[in-house]
Amino acid sequence: MKSKDKINDSNKGILNSIEKIGNKLPHPATIFVILCGIIIVVSAIMARMGVSVTYTGLDRSSMEIKEMTSTVVSLLTPEGIRYMFTSAVKNFTSFAPLGTVLVALLGVGVAEGTGLIGTLLTKLVTSTPKRLITVVVVFAGVMSSIASDAGYVVLVPLGAIVFLSFGRHPMAGLAAAFAGVSGGYSANLLAGPTDALLAGISTEGAKLFSADAFVGTADNWYFIIVSTFLITIIGTLVTEKIVEPKLGQYKGDEKATITQITSEQKRGLKFASISALIFIIIMLISLLPNGVLRNPQTNEILNSPFMDSIVIIIALLFFIPGVAYGIGCKTIKSDKDVINLMGKSMSTMGGYIVLVFFAAQFVQYFSYTNIGIVIAVNGANFLEGIGFTGIPLIVSFVILTAFINLFMGSASAKWAIMAPVFIPMLMNLGTSPALVQMAYRIGDSSTNIISPLMSYFALIVAFAEKYDKKSGVGTLITTMIPYSIAFLIGWTVLLIIWYMFGLPLGPGVGVTI
Template identity: 60%
Template sequence: MSQEVKRKKGLFNRFLDMVEVVGNRLPHPVTLFALFSLAVIVISFFAAQAGVSVTFERIVIGTGEMEEVVVTAVSLLSAEGIRRIFSEAVTNFTGFAPLGTVLVAMLGVGVAEGTGLIQAALRKLVLSTPKKLVTVVVVFAGIMSNIASDAGYVVLVPLGALIFLNFGRHPLAGLAAAFAGVSGGFSANLLVGTIDPLLGGISQQAAQMWQPDYTVDPTANWYFMIASTFVITVLGTLVTERIVEPRLGEYKGDTEVSIDQVAENETKGLKWAGISLVVFIGIILALVAPENAVLRADDGQILAGSAFMAGLVPIIALFFLVPGIAYGIAAGSVKSDKDVAGFMGKAMASMGGYLVLAFAAGQFVAYFSWSNLGTILAVKGADFLEATGMTGIPMLIGFIIVSGFINLFIGSASAKWAIMAPVFVPMLMAVGYTPELTQLAYRIGDSVTNIITPLMSYFAIIVAFAKKYDENTGIGTLISSMLPYSIVFMVGWTIMFIVWAVLGLPLGPGVTMYL
């Protein structure tokens, strides 16, 4: 390696170290979210006093109709705002999006962990998987997990840390690799997920402003996203092994796991856990696969509007609970129902720190929404890009960057797209680009900055998971670990996008890039 390459690598690592140090010198995440909340309250007052507002047209999700909206900054220091801060504090906490998902899923995961199933299965994985493939498997599994909505955040991210720890590697590197796949690679997948029809419906309504009979299918970006799955897997693996893990160094924490051979009773437990899991999956398939299955939507859809998707969290909990109990009975770690209840209670007790963090984060997210500051930033960002006068590929690259920037402030992919699509879809149709191409550019930008914004609803729980292995872990540690993924994903995915555009490859079945 040349001295120049070493110097550049050293500069980048020093930059990441600076991000970590500065970030970790900030107060505890709970205090930080409290300070963020206070800042929003103060900024909202001055923004409202200045009469800051934006006017734009957006698509009404569900009806597809266009509506003109005037959004004005709302002061939270007004009488109404102060009343709301006090009266809705509890609902801000209980309504915090990830809270119920995490706690319900952890009931099942806690049993699987308490009985020893997860540990035994991981040791089995360690003994049967080539070490070189572990990072690839973790990143790829993270990407694929988004087919199950938010399940990857709750299940796969902590499992990524455990898998790396079992292999004698730094658990925070495994956590980062899984988080990068789950969140940074959110739009990539080999299958069509729930986000595809949602964004496609918004794109279609925006396209019909320019061409009334235009339709956008859920498979509009499918070919590109299939290829993206492999590209993001490779990039995520390289970042983990070349940048993140070397920075973290050798793990010197107190958390240890055994990598001994799987004992006879554990083998028996794994056998019965596997059998029970197959039976459970068979029951779920029976409730989903038939044409008129009970967990399908009224119109027969498996994904959109179905009880299957609405009930995915308890299904995930049962996915761990059923084999966990079967394993425990066979391996001897479950003697009665009291043991199962005890494992659940222990899992809930371990979430105490997260509950405190969720309360503070829930208030901040609610205040940011009430003040309308996020919407104002999104519209101003879109207006800025439109005013640049760029066209063609430079315009699309700028659109990716602006989408990534706006994503730092508004987490919902559909909410942002409902605001941005009516502006950019017709604009780019006017110069010959299909709505599917514009939607694709948006999805790239929307994915790559998920992993570095504290406003992402699951960011708080990732910090909580990381603290299990290093109490000194803070927001700075997590952001400095995830920033290389965000940069590499942004650059690599954009290059892939440009190459795809230059070659004129189809984006999905029957979908071209140009009108």
């Protein structure tokens, strides 16, 4: 017992040291400015050295496998300097999380401002056993990936509020939700947009081995179903046994008081429920065969206007019941109240918008210079040259992906480079492309939550600062490291067991060919 306590104290000491070092760093926005400067200098040095890589990869514009060469491009050439000046606004406005966050908040802000979210949380707190709340938060986070990136905007801050309502540390709730949403991004009970996107790239890589090879959207379905429960269990244990004890008692200024629901609030909930039901029925009608939001060419739902508009649909799912609730409980008296609530939600995002401007420049500089591609290809070549086979090769591939993910955030961009290398290589050893794809997804998801290059990382830092004014990048990374390690180990062990017993990864899809 004493030795176990010493290990725990040692782990806490390491994490505390990382947090202290991280939080002594400047403001996150300033950090991204510094990182931009580092990329500018490093790109100039690497370009002067003529650093380049040649690889067989997927050209995503034509979806064809080609031999491509990527050379590090300097940002200190006349062209590079012109790029930095002329692309700054586009880098900012095209940064994917920015539009997602702001559009979703238009709806969420109304639902919060009218009191709907607070009343729903009151019902949640009074009806959910305290011992199950962590499970609910993590599980909801994992399931949110079916709605693309909306979980980052809605569930992560909601996790903090729910925990605070239960008298628990809100940072633990934020961490639990973030772990589920981002760390568990490749787990779900349903196949979603990510499955379709990666399967398309995997198919092109598999065709290098066999012209008639095909990887379907549901080829990882059985595995991700089991993964959903695994990630929920691991996320719950890490939250309650490691993260929450380390955080201690919350001493911040944010409060969440639980009161009895009034008759007016009950009336508002009734209005909100009816309006939400009507909206959902309308959406379901639009998804009937040949429905307006189905794919007009293929009539499918997965790749359709419905999935492309999921953010605005979720915003409406908050906005419409929010307005109905406000009318029912008389917190909304005119259209001006609605517009004011939307404006108020936007005003709270000022700090985040500033942070996003610099984060977007850094991410785009990394892409423009090709440094991320160089790291990915060299890592792939290294692993290919080791000579591992079977389980050691699969485990090494998971670890390599997890490492590369720290430097190259886009899952599809990494896979477009790695799939044509690893899928044929492992297929030649008898491994199915679906297993290679799943191994990639495990590594990619596990380190999302500790990678500053992950698109929504800056947003989560902003959420954390609401509950801990002294928190920064160091606090968030330190809080999430236990999740990242636990997910990586637990998920890899599950994959090894799956491989050893030859279990099907999806309908009619095995681990070997």
